[in-house]
Amino acid sequence: MSLETPQHKVEGLGSAHSGVDHFKHQRVTAIALIPLTVWFAVSVLGLVGAKEVSVLIFLSNPLNAVLLGTFILISLYHMALGIQEVIVDYVPHEGVKLALVFCDYVFAFLVAALCAVALLRITI
Amino acid sequence: MADHPQKVAPRPLSPFLTVYRWPITMATSIVHRMTGVALAGGTLLIAWWLTAVSSGPETFNFFTSTITTPLGQIVLFGFVWSLAYHFVNGIRHLAWDFGYGFAVPTANKTGIVVFALSLLLAAGAFALAYLGKGGYYQ
Numbered sequence: 088m089s090l091e092t093p094q095h096k097v098e099g100l101g102s103a104h105s106g107v108d109h110f111k112h113q114r115v116t117a118i119a120l121i122p123l124t125v126w127f128a129v130s131v132l133g134l135v136g137a138k139e140v141s142v143l144i145f146l147s148n149p150l151n152a153v154l155l156g157t158f159i160l161i162s163l164y165h166m167a168l169g170i171q172e173v174i175v176d177y178v179p180h181e182g183v184k185l186a187l188v189f190c191d192y193v194f195a196f197l198v199a200a201l202c203a204v205a206l207l208r209i210t211i
Numbered sequence: 212m213a214d215h216p217q218k219v220a221p222r223p224l225s226p227f228l229t230v231y232r233w234p235i236t237m238a239t240s241i242v243h244r245m246t247g248v249a250l251a252g253g254t255l256l257i258a259w260w261l262t263a264v265s266s267g268p269e270t271f272n273f274f275t276s277t278i279t280t281p282l283g284q285i286v287l288f289g290f291v292w293s294l295a296y297h298f299v300n301g302i303r304h305l306a307w308d309f310g311y312g313f314a315v316p317t318a319n320k321t322g323i324v325v326f327a328l329s330l331l332l333a334a335g336a337f338a339l340a341y342l343g344k345g346g347y348y349q
Contacts, residue, residue, distance in 0.1 A: 114305065114308060117301050117304075117305060120298075120301075121301075121302065128294075130348070132339060133346065133347045133348035134348050134349070135340040135346045136340075136345065136346045137346055138268075138349065139271040139272075141348065141349035142264045142271070146264070155261075159254075162250075162254065163254060166247075166251045166254060170247075170248065173244060173247075173248065198258050201258045202261050202262075204265075205258070205262045205265040206261065208265040209264060209265045
């Protein structure tokens with residue numbers, strides 16, 4: 088459900104040109120990240136000082152692999168939204184702003200791909 | 212009129228950040244943003260860790276030996292504290308979004324709680340690790 092008015096959609100107003108969806112997604116991902124971050128912190132503390140093989144065993148449990156993948160992907164989306172907010176707040180030049188927001192999302196996708204490939208190499 | 216030009220008082224300047232004293236709510240707000248940006252860099256740390264695990268013992272040993280140097284530990288503590296701060300203050304922000312805790316005295320108090328609790332969490336995690344209470348998954 089979009090809370091944008093049709094007029095607003097047409098005009099593309101707002102500094103990010105994306106309306107209230109950005110705000111909503113930022114909050115929804117934040118709520119999802121509360122339990123995921125707790126799980127991540129407990130897991131990482133449990134792997135302190137671990138040898139490579141212990142990490143491999145930990146991630147060979149599908150539940151752990153899926154939770155870690157979910158934590159990373161939602162974090163990266165939350166990050167992309169947040170950095171976008173910082174960019175549109177501080178960069179007045181339209182072209183530079185557009186380029187930086189583009190780079191922001193490219194960065195998020197690259198890190199996501201890096202982690203996904205690593206996770207697949209570990210679990211398959 | 213031109214013979215007696217009125218002495219013009221200096222124009223009032225628009226107040227900028229530097230003229231305000233720093234209320235705790237202002238500090239928590241900017242630190243939330245700063246830790247958020249820091250955590251964006253932190254995603255690279257996680258990606259590096261995961262890539263190292265997937266690439267074999269040598270790469271993983273390079274990761275662990277780098278992260279356990281004094282500089283590595285400082286960076287890691289910065290990452291852990293940023294995560295703790297962004298986590299705790301993020302919950303405070305969500306409470307505001309639902310309309311709770313907006314009164315100035317409340318926001319001031321929760322601001323102090325956020326700083327204290329985030330430091331406690333980060334220091335606690337490091338204390339557990341250094342005291343050998345971590346590593347329970349190996």
